[in-house]
Structures are given as C-alpha cells and as structure tokens.
Amino acid sequence: MQAKLYPYKLLLALLLSGFGISAQAQFTLEGQYRPRTEIRNGFKSPILEGQQPAIFTEHRARITAGYGMDKIGFKMSVQDVRIWGETGQINKTDNLLSIHEAYGEYKPNAQFTLRVGRQEIALDGHRFFGTLDWAAQARAFDAVQLMYQDSLGRQFRIMGSFNQNGWTGQSAPEPAKNVGNQYYGGAYQGANPYTTFGLGLPKAQLLAYGKQVWDKGSISVMGLADFIQPETGDTYPYFHLGITPEYKLGAVKVLSQIYYSAAKQTLSDTNAELEDMTYSGYFLHLSLQHTQLKGKPLIGVDYISGDDKSTANTIEGWAPLYGTNHKFYGFMDYFYVGSGHNGGGNQMSGGLIDTYLKTTFSINKSTKLLAHLHAFMSPTTVNDPTGTTESLAPYLGTEVDLVLVKKLAPSLTLKAGYSQMFATTSMQQVKGQFDSTTNTYKQAKGFQNWSWVMLNFTPKFLN
Numbered sequence: 015m016q017a018k019l020y021p022y023k024l025l026l027a028l029l030l031s032g033f034g035i036s037a038q039a040q041f042t043l044e045g046q047y048r049p050r051t052e053i054r055n056g057f058k059s060p061i062l063e064g065q066q067p068a069i070f071t072e073h074r075a076r077i078t079a080g081y082g083m084d085k086i087g088f089k090m091s092v093q094d095v096r097i098w099g100e101t102g103q104i105n106k107t108d109n110l111l112s113i114h115e116a117y118g119e120y121k122p123n124a125q126f127t128l129r130v131g132r133q134e135i136a137l138d139g140h141r142f143f144g145t146l147d148w149a150a151q152a153r154a155f156d157a158v159q160l161m162y163q164d165s166l167g168r169q170f171r172i173m174g175s176f177n178q179n180g181w182t183g184q185s186a187p188e189p190a191k192n193v194g195n196q197y198y199g200g201a202y203q204g205a206n207p208y209t210t211f212g213l214g215l216p217k218a219q220l221l222a223y224g225k226q227v228w229d230k231g232s233i234s235v236m237g238l239a240d241f242i243q244p245e246t247g248d249t250y251p252y253f254h255l256g257i258t259p260e261y262k263l264g265a266v267k268v269l270s271q272i273y274y275s276a277a278k279q280t281l282s283d284t285n286a287e288l289e290d291m292t293y294s295g296y297f298l299h300l301s302l303q304h305t306q307l308k309g310k311p312l313i314g315v316d317y318i319s320g321d322d323k324s325t326a327n328t329i330e331g332w333a334p335l336y337g338t339n340h341k342f343y344g345f346m347d348y349f350y351v352g353s354g355h356n357g358g359g360n361q362m363s364g365g366l367i368d369t370y371l372k373t374t375f376s377i378n379k380s381t382k383l384l385a386h387l388h389a390f391m392s393p394t395t396v397n398d399p400t401g402t403t404e405s406l407a408p409y410l411g412t413e414v415d416l417v418l419v420k421k422l423a424p425s426l427t428l429k430a431g432y433s434q435m436f437a438t439t440s441m442q443q444v445k446g447q448f449d450s451t452t453n454t455y456k457q458a459k460g461f462q463n464w465s466w467v468m469l470n471f472t473p474k475f476l477n
Contacts, residue, residue: 039083043476048150049073049098049469056462057346058353059445060437063457071098074150076114087119087127095150115154127161135159135173135336137223138234138258141271141299144338153336157219167227169234175219190215191243211333211354211363216252217243231261231268240335244279252277252293254335265306269314271299275332295319295332309373309385316342320356320365320394331356331363343368344388344413346433346464348441355444356394364444367391367408380422386415396440399448410444411437427470435462 055067076093091114101108117131132154137143146153157175162168178187191214218241225234236256243249256273277293301314321331339350349355349366356364369389376382390410398406417431439455442448447456 039081041476042078042080042474044078044080045471045473045475046074046076046078047469047471048075050150050466051468052464052466054464056435056437056459057464058348058351060435060442060447060458060462062447063459065459072096072150073098074152078115082119085121087121089115089117089119091115093151112151114152125162125164129159129161132156133159135221136338137236138256138271140338140341141258142236142238142254142256142273142334143221143336144341146338146340148338148340155219167225167232169223169225169227171221171223173219173221173223175216177215177217177219179215189243190217191245211331216240217249231259233257233259242277242279248280250277250279265304267303267305269299269301269303271297273297273332273334291327291329293329295330297332297334309375312372314370314372316366316368316370317393318350318363318366318368320363320392322364322394331365333363344390344433344435345386345415345417345431346413346435346462348390348411348413348435348445354446364396365393367393381418381420384415384417384419386413388413388415390441392440392444396443399443399450400453406440406443407438408440409438410441411435425471425473427472428467429470430467431465433464435464437462 049071050073051069051071053067053069055061057068061067072095074093074095076091078089078091080090081088092111093114094111096108096110101110113132115132115134117129117133119130120128122128134145134152134154135143135157136145144153155173155175156177157173159171159173162170177190179190180187182188220239220241222237223234225232234257236254236258238254240252240254241249242252252275254273254275256271258269258271260270261268274296275293276295279291279293296319298317299314301312303310303312318334319330319332321329334350337350340347343349343351343366347353349368350363354363355366367390369391371387373385374382375385389412392408392410396406396408396410398404413433413435415431415433417429420428422428437458442455442458447458448454449456
C-alpha cells in the first residue's frame with residue numbers, strides 16, 4: 015500500500031513546489047457525504063389522530079480543505095444541504111450550496127493561535143456552545159478568536175464578533191436587529207411579546223473562557239455578553255456565566271455544570287407595565303459515570319429554570335442559546351430544539367427537569383449500541399385548562415432512545431436509531447394540544463416514535 019501511495023505523494027510535492035510552496039507544508043483534503051432517512055411519528059410533539067408520519071431523506075455533502083505552514087493556517091469547508099427531491103432532476107441552479115467554515119490562523123508560537131473568520135465553537139461538551147453537527151447544516155460563528163493552550167493543561171480563549179444582516183440594496187448592510195413580535199423573539203404565552211427564546215443574531219458578542227486540567231479532573235469558567243439590538247429601544251447586554259467542574263473518584267467521573275443568564279432591557283413602549291423587562295434564568299447539572307462497569311452507565315439530572323408567568327415584567331426561563339441541545343434532552347427533540355413547551359407557542363419554556371440513564375454497549379469490535387432513558391418533569395406549574403383541577407401532574411413523559419453504530423469500512427459508518435416517547439396529558443398541555451372549543455385534549459395516536467438510518471462517508475483524499 016505504501017508503494018502505491020508514494021507516486022501520489024511525490025506528484026503532490028512537485029505540484030506544491032511548482033507554486034513555490036515548501037514540501038514541509040501540510041495540506042489536507044477531506045470529504046463527507048451523509049444521507050439520513052427519517053420517519054417522524056411524534057417527533058418534537060405528540061402526533062395526533064388524522065396526522066400522517068413524515069418520511070424524508072436529507073443529506074450533507076461537504077468538502078474540507080486545510081493548509082498549514084510555519085506560523086499560518088487556513089481552513090475552508092463547502093457543503094450542500096438538501097432534502098432529496100426538493101430540486102428538479104434537470105435543475106440548473108439553487109441556493110443550497112454554502113460555506114460552513116472559512117478562516118485563517120496566525121500562530122506566533124506553540125501556545126497562541128489567532129483565528130479569524132467563520133468557525134465552529136464547542137465548549138464543555140457542547141452544552142452552551144456546540145457545533146450542532148447532528149443537524150445537516152451544523153453551526154458556525156463569524157468571529158475573531160484568540161486561543162491559548164500550554165503543556166500544563168491551561169486553556170484560555172477570547173472571542174469577539176460584530177454582526178450585520180447583509181446588503182439590502184442600500185449603501186450599507188442592515189443592523190442585526192432582533193425583529194419579531196413587536197420587538198424580538200416570539201409571542202410569550204400570547205400576551206407578553208418579550209422572550210429570550212428565539213433571539214436572532216446578536217449585534218455583537220464577547221466571550222471569555224478559561225480551563226485548568228489536572229490529573230484528577232478539571233474546571234472551566236465561561237463568560238459571555240450578547241449585545242441584543244431590538245427593533246425599538248436601545249441595544250442592551252445579555253450576560254451568561256458558566257462553571258463546569260469535573261472530578262475523577264477512581265473509576266467514577268463526577269461532572270457538574272452551572273449556568274446563569276441575566277439581562278435588563280428598557281423598552282420604548284407606551285405600556286408602562288412593559289417598560290422594563292428583566293431576564294434571569296439558570297441551569298444546573300450533575301452526573302456520575304462508572305467507567306469500569308459494563309456499558310459505562312451514566313446517571314444524571316438537569317434542572318432548567320422556566321417561567322411561571324407570576325411576574326409580567328420578568329422572564330425566568332433559561333435559554334441554551336448555542337448548545338447542541340439534541341445531544342442532551344432526548345433525541346426526539348421535544349425540548350429546546352425549535353420546539354416550545356409552555357402552552358404550545360414556539361420559543362417559550364416552562365423549564366425542564368430531566369433525569370436520565372445513558373449506557374453504551376460494545377457488541378463487537380465494529381459495532382456498539384447506545385441506550386438512553388429519560389424521565390421528563392416540569393419545574394413550573396402545568397395549568398389545567400379544563401378547570402377540573404388547579405394544575406396537572408408535573409410528570410411530562412418518558413423517552414427511550416436506541417442507536418446502533420457499526421463501522422462498515424475505515425471511512426464509512428452506519429448508524430440507525432429508534433426512539434419511543436410515552437407522553438402524558440401534561441405533555442400535551444405544554445405542547446399546546448388542548449382544544450379550547452371542545453374543552454378537551456386533541457386525540458394523540460397510540461405510538462409516538464421516531465426512527466432513522468444514516469450513512470456517513472468520510473474519505474481523506476490528501477493528508
């Protein structure tokens with residue numbers, strides 16, 4: 015195999031030298047083709063009688079090129095994301111091709127890296143900042159980031175961004191205003207038009223992050239300021255603070271995370287009741303994992319604050335704005351993945367208590383099975399719209415997630431998943447499935463499930 019590859023390496027070196035590039039330069043070229051077929055029969059919300067399951071195939075086709083030499087680096091990733099059949103067979107052009115990442119790097123020494131451009135950002139297991147790789151389009155930021163890392167396990171980074179909405183035929187790009195229902199976001203329980211959920215692009219962002227790693231664990235601290243520019247009123251900062259300590263007790267890993275978000279906005283509104291809005295939400299996490307037991311079981315609980323609407327001028331729900339939320343709160347995406355859960359309106363949150371057990375079993379060298387069990391509860395009151403009782407039970411439902419992962423070849427992986435949701439009446443209430451005209455809940459189907467199969471081709475053309 016080495017003898018066959020050698021002529022290609024020699025040819026590459028000759029081509030690079032022809033362009034005045036040293037043979038010591040590192041050039042990589044990788045591809046990805048990832049089609050996924052899904053059957054959604056209760057995905058994000060309970061499916062109702064009379065509704066048909068959604069069946070579709072979505073793909074990502076991506077080419078990523080990288081270059082590194084001396085103190086500079088470069089990366090560019092181009093991708094095509096589409097639903098099979100959404101463009102005609104003899105289609106000439108479409109708007110589905112895009113740039114996922116495009117940045118340059120300057121490395122003055124072994125510890126510091128300055129990265130400028132469109133880039134992925136992932137911190138602390140993707141909880142608040144994540145790449146959202148499960149989604150075909152994934153997530154990237156237009157930013158400048160200064161990163162530091164040394165041999166003692168110390169990490170530090172500063173990120174800044176300043177955003178615009180693009181050209182609109184005028185002399186300059188439009189401001190990155192968070193337009194929506196009157197100011198920004200979506201309708202909050204149909205009465206209050208101010209919510210931290212569904213915020214658009216911040217006008218600017220400033221991130222500071224530090225992490226220290228030891229033999230027995232680590233601790234990281236994140237501070238972020240999002241500068242929100244509403245349609246009316248002054249731009250205001252929305253602050254976020256996160257602390258993530260991790261510790262190893264023999265074979266047991268203990269992980270905890272604490273996040274707090276807060277803001278205060280003065281609105282230009284004739285309604286005095288809505289002149290000043292306060293945002294204050296928090297998140298708590300604790301998990302234990304035994305790394306030497308079969309399946310490496312992990313048991314954990316997440317507590318996410320919600321808004322009980324007791325104060326008209328206060329939003330108390332915590333928003334995991336840039337996290338890979340599909341990873342954490344059940345694969346059926348009932349919570350924090352573009353699906354509201356506080357009376358059914360999107361971009362609203364009554365909060366969540368998620369208690370879960372996660373395991374991973376190795377079937378053989380090339381095959382493993384992931385099994386997750388979630389028990390969902392509401393930390394805020396679930397109102398009974400029928401008036402029969404003061405409130406419904408806080409228990410929302412149970413979800414079972416199974417994922418089979420099989421390595422078919424060095425650059426090809428097969429994944430297949432099945433998820434089942436056992437939803438309660440309280441789940442239907444927070445998902446807005448109450449019919450006020452008949453004073454009854456809409457009839458849900460007997461089985462709420464989601465199944466999918468995905469192939470992931472990841473060839474490395476040059477490395």
